[in-house]
Amino acid sequence: MADPTEPSIERHGTLTGGRPGPPRFSKHVIHNHTLYIAGQVPYDLTDKSYKGQTEQVLKLIDTILEEGGSSKKNILKVCSFLRSIDEGADEYNAAWDAWCDRENLPVRTTIEAKLMSPEFLVEIDIVAAVQ
Numbered sequence: 001m002a003d004p005t006e007p008s009i010e011r012h013g014t015l016t017g018g019r020p021g022p023p024r025f026s027k028h029v030i031h032n033h034t035l036y037i038a039g040q041v042p043y044d045l046t047d048k049s050y051k052g053q054t055e056q057v058l059k060l061i062d063t064i065l066e067e068g069g070s071s072k073k074n075i076l077k078v079c080s081f082l083r084s085i086d087e088g089a090d091e092y093n094a095a096w097d098a099w100c101d102r103e104n105l106p107v108r109t110t111i112e113a114k115l116m117s118p119e120f121l122v123e124i125d126i127v128a129a130v131q
Contacts, residue, residue: 007031012067028064030130035068037061037126039081045119050088053122054095061126070128072099075106077127081113088121 013027029036040060042053065071080096082088089110106126115123 028068030068033130034076035065035070035126035128035130037064037068037128039079039123039125040064041116041120041123045117048121050082050091050121051095053120054092054124055099057122057124058095058099061124065126065128068128069130071131072101073104074129074131075101075104075126076129078106078108079125080108080110081115081123082110083113083115083118083121085110085112092122 008031010030011026012029014023014025025038027038040057042056043060044052044056047053047056062072065075080092082092092110106128113123115121
């Protein structure tokens with residue numbers, strides 16, 4: 001039986017972050033009916049557009065939201081990292097606008113950042129309520 005004094009934390013899918021070595025973080029964590037999704041990056045780096053890479057990342061997030069018992073309407077916070085705000089904001093926003101739940105918009109921060117690989121144009125992490 002679980003110790004009621006211990007917090008209920010579920011960790012799913014340990015990852016190495018694309019670097020050699022041991023796992024460094026979980027793909028997602030659930031705690032107190034809140035889903036925390038680690039930064040997601042595109043999987044097909046032949047697509048060199050911000051829009052295409054954003055669409056890929058949002059598909060990954062859809063899958064993880066479902067795995068974690070949540071959905072777009074329950075997203076609370078989004079933190080987006082773009083390699084270049086000047087080059088990518090319009091394409092990123094076009095993909096975001098087509099994907100997001102317009103009736104349940106989360107808070108969002110968009111930051112220009114040097115990402116883990118120079119081929120990555122976009123990385124997004126999410127916090128969502130679990131249904």
